[in-house]
Amino acid sequence: MRGVEQHPALYDRVVQPLDTGKLGAWRRQIFASLSGDILELGVGTGLNLPAYNASARVIGVDVELDLVRRARDRGAPVLVGNGERLPFPDAAFDYVTSALVFCSIPDPAQALREVARVLRPGGRLIQLEHTRTNHALPDALLDLITPLWSTVAGGCHPNRDTPALLLDAGWQVLRHDRRLGGLIRLLEALPPARP
Numbered sequence: 001m002r003g004v005e006q007h008p009a010l011y012d013r014v015v016q017p018l019d020t021g022k023l024g025a026w027r028r029q030i031f032a033s034l035s036g037d038i039l040e041l042g043v044g045t046g047l048n049l050p051a052y053n054a055s056a057r058v059i060g061v062d063v064e065l066d067l068v069r070r071a072r073d074r075g076a077p078v079l080v081g082n083g084e085r086l087p088f089p090d091a092a093f094d095y096v097t098s099a100l101v102f103c104s105i106p107d108p109a110q111a112l113r114e115v116a117r118v119l120r121p122g123g124r125l126i127q128l129e130h131t132r133t134n135h136a137l138p139d140a141l142l143d144l145i146t147p148l149w150s151t152v153a154g155g156c157h158p159n160r161d162t163p164a165l166l167l168d169a170g171w172q173v174l175r176h177d178r179r180l181g182g183l184i185r186l187l188e189a190l191p192p193a194r195p
């Protein structure tokens, strides 16, 4: 079902104002120090692109062509592609990044397998994600609003537990900062060792 996330102008109108506040600061906090070859998964309209430093070689990927066109206008190379089947060879990137994405990917466990595949040895996944809080009352509310939210937003699940997905898939979480009582997480993780 299509929603806010699939409409570039509408998405920017909703999210861009948040970037002038804390969201923009968190983006810079976690992405600005990265260098080397970086794949941004679910790049959307490219709102995260200004967070990188000038020396980072960033390529974006997203499933939605309209969003990809908008992100290209923001000056980065961006491909149409699915995070569950990334159009890149093995061990191609030093970092994979995601900002507000793992709430929307239909099969996040499969996307994590793909991220692990395209990372070089020692490469890391760096994430700024909104998640369930792991506190009973707010999570009950998130569970309640998820069906409606998901319809309006176009596939986003605000009750997803992205840190638990990482741990369940055998990732080593090196950094896990909670913001807004756990609604926002800043994560850095190493994939499970290759067999």
Ligand SMILES: C[S@@+](CC[C@H](N)C(=O)[O-])C[C@H]1O[C@@H](n2cnc3c(N)ncnc32)[C@H](O)[C@@H]1O
Pocket: 005, 015, 041, 042, 043, 044, 045, 046, 047, 048, 061, 062, 063, 064, 067, 081, 082, 083, 084, 098, 099, 100, 101, 104, 105, 106, 156
């Ligand atoms: C909330 S938006 C975030 C966009 C951008 N990262 C940002 O920070 O503003 C979520 C994005 O994930 C993308 N997405 C959802 N499922 C995907 C998938 N399977 N593969 C790649 N991108 C996906 C959506 O198209 C959308 O652009």
